[in-house]
Amino acid sequence: MRILSIAVNTFRENLREKLLYNLLFFALLMIGSSILLSRITLGDYHRLILDLGLASINLFGVLIAIFVGIGLVSKEVDRKTIYTIVSKPIPRYEFLLGKYCGLVITLFANTIVMVVGLLIVLQVMDVPITSLVFKSLALIFLELMVITAVAVLFSTFTSATLSAIFTLAVYMIGHLSGDLKEFSKKLDEVSQMVVNAIYYTLPNLERFNLKGHVIHHLDFGMADMALTLAYGLTYAAFLLLLASIVFQRRDFQ
Amino acid sequence: MEHSDSILKTAGLRKTFKVGFWGRSVTALEGLDLDVRQGEVFGFLGPNGAGKTTTIKMLMGLIYPTSGQAWLFGRPIGDQESKARLGFLPESPYFYDYLTGLEFLQFYGHLFGLRGVALGKRIDELLELVGMSHARHLQLRKFSKGMLQRVGIAQALINDPELVVLDEPMSGLDPVGRKEIRDLILRLKESGKTIFFSSHILHDAELLCDRVAIILKGRQVACGRVSELIDEGVAHSVEVVIDGLGPEELARLRQMADRVIVQGSQVLVVLPSRQQVGSVLELIRGARATLVSLTPQKGSLEDLFIREVKNKQPELREAV
Ligand SMILES: Nc1ncnc2c1ncn2[C@@H]1O[C@H](COP(=O)(O)OP(=O)(O)OP(=O)(O)O)[C@@H](O)[C@H]1O
Ligand SMILES: [Mg+2]
Numbered sequence: 001m002r003i004l005s006i007a008v009n010t011f012r013e014n015l016r017e018k019l020l021y022n023l024l025f026f027a028l029l030m031i032g033s034s035i036l037l038s039r040i041t042l043g044d045y046h047r048l049i050l051d052l053g054l055a056s057i058n059l060f061g062v063l064i065a066i067f068v069g070i071g072l073v074s075k076e077v078d079r080k081t082i083y084t085i086v087s088k089p090i091p092r093y094e095f096l097l098g099k100y101c102g103l104v105i106t107l108f109a110n111t112i113v114m115v116v117g118l119l120i121v122l123q124v125m126d127v128p129i130t131s132l133v134f135k136s137l138a139l140i141f142l143e144l145m146v147i148t149a150v151a152v153l154f155s156t157f158t159s160a161t162l163s164a165i166f167t168l169a170v171y172m173i174g175h176l177s178g179d180l181k182e183f184s185k186k187l188d189e190v191s192q193m194v195v196n197a198i199y200y201t202l203p204n205l206e207r208f209n210l211k212g213h214v215i216h217h218l219d220f221g222m223a224d225m226a227l228t229l230a231y232g233l234t235y236a237a238f239l240l241l242l243a244s245i246v247f248q249r250r251d252f253q
Numbered sequence: 254m255e256h257s258d259s260i261l262k263t264a265g266l267r268k269t270f271k272v273g274f275w276g277r278s279v280t281a282l283e284g285l286d287l288d289v290r291q292g293e294v295f296g297f298l299g300p301n302g303a304g305k306t307t308t309i310k311m312l313m314g315l316i317y318p319t320s321g322q323a324w325l326f327g328r329p330i331g332d333q334e335s336k337a338r339l340g341f342l343p344e345s346p347y348f349y350d351y352l353t354g355l356e357f358l359q360f361y362g363h364l365f366g367l368r369g370v371a372l373g374k375r376i377d378e379l380l381e382l383v384g385m386s387h388a389r390h391l392q393l394r395k396f397s398k399g400m401l402q403r404v405g406i407a408q409a410l411i412n413d414p415e416l417v418v419l420d421e422p423m424s425g426l427d428p429v430g431r432k433e434i435r436d437l438i439l440r441l442k443e444s445g446k447t448i449f450f451s452s453h454i455l456h457d458a459e460l461l462c463d464r465v466a467i468i469l470k471g472r473q474v475a476c477g478r479v480s481e482l483i484d485e486g487v488a489h490s491v492e493v494v495i496d497g498l499g500p501e502e503l504a505r506l507r508q509m510a511d512r513v514i515v516q517g518s519q520v521l522v523v524l525p526s527r528q529q530v531g532s533v534l535e536l537i538r539g540a541r542a543t544l545v546s547l548t549p550q551k552g553s554l555e556d557l558f559i560r561e562v563k564n565k566q567p568e569l570r571e572a573v
Contacts, residue, residue: 005363009349016351080347084408087313087343088364089336251316253270 010102027060069151070163093244136210143208149239174205258291265321296462305451340414350394419450
């Protein structure tokens, strides 16, 4: 109940963020622009629209998660609004979870808006809307949940700017780590160990990427879906646990 | 060792901060021992940078002590159950400024699991109590400093706490506002609450407190009943105004007095204690001057405070 109160309040606070609307505007613009692009493209425009649409939702979702997420906790500490909350009978981890849930609600609302935009474009352009599209969207949202947890973790101990940089780095490496692992096979042992360490500690975000499946009509079964879901949720929970531990020990100066 | 009616207690509470790139240690609080009892108004006094906010932040579980211990309601600090019986107003409060007065109090009410009609009623009472009923639909960003302070106090009282901790509740308020907060504190005391507040406005403390503690640069220098502290070792000074003294008598006066201020034909003399009064009167009689007034000065917390600051400063400097 207390977590919900904090989450709702966080959601309200996020809605006041102008950056959110700017990002949303650009996301819709990009999704819409695929209509124009498909006019000047010869051949398979279905593929282009789906690719661009899903990529836009992914990219702008991540940007929102990062730029709203990094300030989530550090802003409360900097502005000292946390003083009156932590002095109430609320464990710090509940506060953190409340903030996290608030941002997830914000992301959900934003994703819904973008998805509606995409569905309209698909409808208008006569692109078949398969169940794979929805699976892909679900995993994009799961990725956002993981990225948000990363942002919250950094936000519990560093400044907003550093959190943004670190989270962005995790996002990029998280998508490249599979390739890195392949590539490292050609390197010496030490480099291989370093790359392996990165591969196994950072989230493997490529697992959440079904764009290839959607475009090439490859199936992604329910078992795979459940496994990926479990992976994402476990990873996010682990990050939040870590964030709670860091946050619990902190002095609010 | 635990007092049955001890509401707030600290033993050797200490806090050092790491500052700068090299993590140099700065001691903000050096071994504080407090014991605040049920139903008291306790003043926590000290000049800027004395360590008042640092102490309060430790008591509220916002920062952790470097060493030492503290208890609220007989339980170690940080305990969730004792937090439920606590109200806190931070120094120059910062709140979500996009909320209206009503939404703001609703938010804090929800954190205590208060809902619906009961919460609505409580909020009405509190807004009335702090004189902010008119601002229930106004966003906090549009509040003046005094208004924020008031709604901050309302927030601290939302759970009907047994202990109210206020960090500088009177700062930034005009004289009328200060009086209102003083009255409010007295009303809370009447309803059986314990109040612990920090301040450097000694006049307020003198009017309100049953007991005070004075800290200076992180060290406790005095603690006790206000009246006892003021009387303790203080020889009450006396102010005498005399008209028509000659230069010769003036010179003799200067030897007796703490201070001599000449203003036209009149002289204001401040005597360190009552003992000098007799000889001054003789001197006046001898010089055929006129005694205009003679006022015994009551010691004040302010005198004590300034004396302590003066006394302890060289000593503290050596200690550093
Ligand atoms: N986060 C911090 N890092 C380093 N030093 C600090 C920190 N917080 C407080 N201090 C130092 O601790 C000392 C006590 O500060 P504190 O804020 O407790 O004083 P105060 O009694 O509340 O003063 P004021 O009346 O001005 O509010 C000061 O010397 C201050 O510089
Ligand atoms: Mg202070």
